[in-house]
Every structure is written in structure tokens, then in C-alpha cells.
Amino acid sequence: MDIDLSEKICRDSLELPFYDCDYKKRIKISTLLKITAQIAGKDYTDRGLGHDFLWENHYVFLISRISIHIEKYATEPEILDISTWECGKRGAMFMRGYRVEMGGEVYADGESGWVVVNPETRKILRPSSFPWQMPQIENMPVKAKPTDKIVCDNPELAGEHFVKISDLDANGHVYNANYADIALNVLSPEEFERDIENFRINFVNEAVLGDRIDIFREDSGNVTVIIGKIGDKICFETETVFK
Numbered sequence: 001m002d003i004d005l006s007e008k009i010c011r012d013s014l015e016l017p018f019y020d021c022d023y024k025k026r027i028k029i030s031t032l033l034k035i036t037a038q039i040a041g042k043d044y045t046d047r048g049l050g051h052d053f054l055w056e057n058h059y060v061f062l063i064s065r066i067s068i069h070i071e072k073y074a075t076e077p078e079i080l081d082i083s084t085w086e087c088g089k090r091g092a093m094f095m096r097g098y099r100v101e102m103g104g105e106v107y108a109d110g111e112s113g114w115v116v117v118n119p120e121t122r123k124i125l126r127p128s129s130f131p132w133q134m135p136q137i138e139n140m141p142v143k144a145k146p147t148d149k150i151v152c153d154n155p156e157l158a159g160e161h162f163v164k165i166s167d168l169d170a171n172g173h174v175y176n177a178n179y180a181d182i183a184l185n186v187l188s189p190e191e192f193e194r195d196i197e198n199f200r201i202n203f204v205n206e207a208v209l210g211d212r213i214d215i216f217r218e219d220s221g222n223v224t225v226i227i228g229k230i231g232d233k234i235c236f237e238t239e240t241v242f243k
Helices: 029-046 051-056 178-184
Strands: 010-015 060-070 079-090 093-102 105-117 156-162 196-203 212-220 223-230 233-242
Touching: 010 029, 029 051, 029 060, 029 079, 029 093, 029 105, 029 178, 029 196, 051 060, 060 093, 079 105, 178 196, 178 212, 178 223, 178 233
Parallel strands: none
Antiparallel strands: 010 079, 060 105, 060 196, 079 093, 093 105, 156 212, 196 233, 212 223, 223 233
16 A cells, blocks of 8 residues: 655755756755755645744754765756655654656756754754654665765865855854865865766854864775865865765
């Protein structure tokens, strides 16, 4: 018997604009991160758990890590159908799946882990302490690599990035999707032009205005790991798997 999943999946559509594509007319990795984060927020808002409501009740969701598999690059001005669903808990994280489609064809999918934080203390809270339950779908697999720890044994310094005002979001720190641009800017033009099969990023410590992020990289075959550090602390870590 088929199970109706419509009540457990949040859906939205958008037209991919020109400015969210790179010079090869491919959707930017940072754009994929933005639209997945946006629909995750929409899912909670549509169920009465929007940002303002959660903040007033001393909760806020922060993305911890995300992995995106790219089957086919979207280009402007295609209309994309985006879907998301909660798919269980893993440690302190609320896990969430994604699909990006056009005309029923899957262009990309993904998996992300979110943590609940007390906005006053910045303390990460256990999922069991969150008093509202979201519908769960635990049997919708995606091709994206698991959001595990990213391994890097011998990184070498590849550059630096000073956090500018334009990097910041309304919370006063670097917006999560901007870290993808910071990381991929380390690539040479020849490397950048290669299509990406999977992109993973783990957010470790936030960066604020004036911070210097030292960028390190390590390459192995078709895999490039790029790590950002502020002093001795890891700020973010990424893994790019090229096709």
C-alpha cells in the first residue's frame, strides 16, 4: 500500500536568476546552500514554528553540516522544484533531506544536520529537549555523501580571507552559504571549471567582521579538502568531489 507523504514534505518552486549562476551558467554551490536553508526554514514556519516564535521560546536552529550531490547543473532561467523533509536525529543534530528537481528530473539532492541552540547562552540543546515534533520520513535515501567528519591529514596554506561587511548576515556573522564561496575561491580557474559531483561543508566556529580566515587545502585524486581556520580554531571544513 502506498503511503501518502505529502503532509511530511515541504515543497516550493523558484526561478533560478542570472545572478545565482557562475560564469559557466551553472547554479552556484552557495546558491544550492541558500535555497536548501530557505526551504528548511519554510518547513518550520509553515508548521507554526517560525524564527520569531522559536526565538521567543529560547530556541534557534543553526545549520551544522550539509552535503549536496549534483546530478545535473541547473542553469538560469529554469524553474526549480525544491522539497525537504525531516529524517530523524543523529546525536545532537536534526537531520533533513532535500531534492532539487525540474520537470520531475532530480538535479541535486542533499542531507543536512541542524542543531538547536539557546540564543542567549549559545548552548547546544539536546533534540529531546525540543518540545515540538516534526513529521519524520526515514526511508527516502539521497545520493549525497553522509554528513560525516571531513578528514584532512596534511593541509597546506593556500590563501586567506578577511571577513568583510558584505560577508555578514542579519545575525552579524558570516552567512553559512558564503563559506562555500570563500572556500571555492581558492581553486584555480581550471579547477573551478570542472563539474562538482558532491560538496560537503561542516560549520565549526562562526566568523565575524574583521576576522582573518587562513585557508588550507589538501588534494587527493578528484577530491579537494579546503579548511578555514581563525588562529588555531577551525572555522569551516569542506570536501569537494569533482566528476
